[in-house]
Amino acid sequence: MGEQDPSDRLRGDQPKETKENGVASFSQFSSSVRTMVRIRQKYLAMKKRRLEIAAVSSQSFGSSRSTSPKVFTFDNLYEPVTSNPLLSPRKRKKKRKGRVLYPSNSLRAVPTKESSRAKSCLYLLFVIVFLQIYNAIENLDDHVLKYDLEGLEKTIKREVFGQQEVTERLLGHLHDYLSTYVHNKPLVLSFHGPSGVGKSHVGRLLAQHFRSVVGDELVMQYFVLHHCPTDDDIPQCTKSLDSQVSEIVTQAEESEKIPVFIFDEVEHMPRELLDTLRDLIHSQNNNEYLNAIYILISNLGHEDITKFVLHNSSVSVSGRLSLSQELTPWLRSYLQGHHMLFLEAEFLPFMLLEKSHVMECFIDEMSREGFYPDRPHVERLAEELSYYIIGEQEFSQTGCRQVVAKVNLL
Template identity: 60%
Template sequence: MSDLESSSSMSASQTDGEMDEDTNEETNGETNGETNGENKEEENHRESPAPSLSSFSSSLRAVIRIKHKYMAMKKRKQELALGFGGSLTGAPTRTSPTIFTFDGLTPSGLHPLSSTQTPQKKKKRRRRRVMFPNSGGRRAPPKPAPSRAKYGLYLLCAILFIQIYNAIENLDDHVLRYDLEGLEKSLRREVFGQQGAVEGLMANLKDYLSTYVHNKPLVVSIHGPSGVGKSHLGRLLAGHFRSVVGDTLVLQYYVLHHCPQEANAVNCAKNLSAIISEMVERAEEEEKIPLFIFDEAEHMHREILDALLQLATSKKQSNEYLNAIYLFLSNLGHAQITKHMLHNSSSISSSAGRHNNLVKELTPILRNTLEKLHRLWTRAELLPLGLLEKSHVMDCFLDEMTREGFYPDHTNIERLAGEIEYYPEEGGHQYSQTGCKQVVAKVNLL
């Protein structure tokens, strides 16, 4: 009996130990199944001998306790399976609300029992690639905002261009008013043997007449021996300026005609100053430049020269006195010009070369000589006229005979030119002593 009790107590203790292990396994992971529980129950029944009443009651209590725990474990597994949406075979239908837990989830986020569901990858939103230009692989710099000052700069440049263009057009109009091209053609055609002097005179006129505002008047003094074309040149200039600016703005002053007596020099100077003042005031109103020609300037009295110097150089005068042209024609310095050309005729090959040589070598000599006579010549541009050759005299005869209506016979012209007196021939050049001064008289005798 004692053995029976001991065996039953051992079986009870063993059963209790196994139940404790089952409880521990249930709490750790609940991984034991239904079959394990049944096997344990069968083993307990086999190992137990014929039980007594007390052992039977303890065994019954153990079996009942095991059964209750088994039923609790089974029910808990069913609740877990229903919680994940699955169903077990023969399991009762669950009516309790579904509780969501993260237990038993796979890494992919799907329940292991949901075999019908297919894994779907979340599509990543592809970003568009930013394309850059191929030049250097650099991003283009941002464009600066347009500035309004740029349009103001464009407007200023346009205004400046228009003003400059108008100024140039005004200068061209001012030069075209005096028709200097036509004047140059007339002088080259009708003044013989003085092409270099004509070029120097036209250069001075073009520089001065290119604008209307000046800081001093233009003073030109033409010198040369008798008969070389000084008076003829003055008449051509006077006729041309009368046609472009009017008769009232051109003055031809002959000293031997307007003031022949030296006793009247003071009154002549006053009258001349009044005439010039009236003309420059009229020219200022008409915006034109007057021309004053003084022929035979070697006979001008000192009082007249002083009055002209004051008008031409005084800074106290108003602006209209600065816009004027003074032209002096005289034979002062003719001895130096004649001597120079006779001694250097062998080295002179053309009229242009003759004039360049005259200007270069004779201008200092003439200026020293003229400064001793009066200070007016220090303010003037000096232009020397050279001697005329026999060919130039023949041209004078041809021109005069054509004007008078005679037939231009070359034999007759050569005969008339042979009657003129000449200097001894030097270096292949034969210069006339009187120039073309006797041409008019000889043509009138025909």
């Protein structure tokens, strides 16, 4: 077949309705001419945006049966007009603007996610704070290790019987205080209880332990009846006590260690010595006085402690362990009335010892003296002591005080 004439092709593309009705009317023809003129003017005005107009015109005027190229031409400009001749000119003016679409052969640019420098600085700050806290904790552990509290705990548990709660609280106070060197006040611990329950023995163990870790010069063990036996010696005793404590705390400040002062038989200490000791503990003149440990040992209030323990002896074992905590408020009010020295002290009341605890004291002492701790023999020795009998429980009236004398008679 030969090539078809363009005019014949245009006539062949006209809708069937037009062919059937004949030639279009004059008004329809003039409308098509005006439309072509407007499109021509628009093309001349938007010549620089030919690519976008081609995309829009391909979406607006293209059809499924169209075979025209994507480049804009005037060959088929009147097709949309003749395809729907009933459409009025006014409605053509209100044609909606088509959305600008991306070409199918290209990808839309995805916005890149920018990294914030502030977030990196925040992470760095977290790392620095973590290292500082970790370093502080390590320093605390290093400071405690110098005093070997684990060794002290083993010694106390091996040689002190029937005072589990008191020893745990004592070690807890020492660990908290020795974790750092700088303090706002000294640590004051006050031991109270009847004779023979282990108060002085714990004091001797503490003195022996701290002499081995901080040195003999930073530990002072003061026995009132030995260092100040008469009332005439009180003025000299006060001056000597003041100078000794001042010298020790100054030396401890130079070596960056915490000194320990142990005062036994505090119930025999005259009021002048109590006032001097209180001024040393509450001294605000120098910081070295704030870094020290004071241990006060006395039997003040021992009668009331004995009555309290015997009255509550029917409580279960788990309840007995809290008797020292129940005694603490009463001891605080009682001892503050005795002297203001006990105003800020931590009270550790020692309980009565049961018969089983006394037997443990006999076994330990006999082992030290080289005797074989025969169980029947130990029971016979324990029977020779006096006890408070409350139901099925037996509490020693003298604790372990007479144990050493009994073993020496063997």
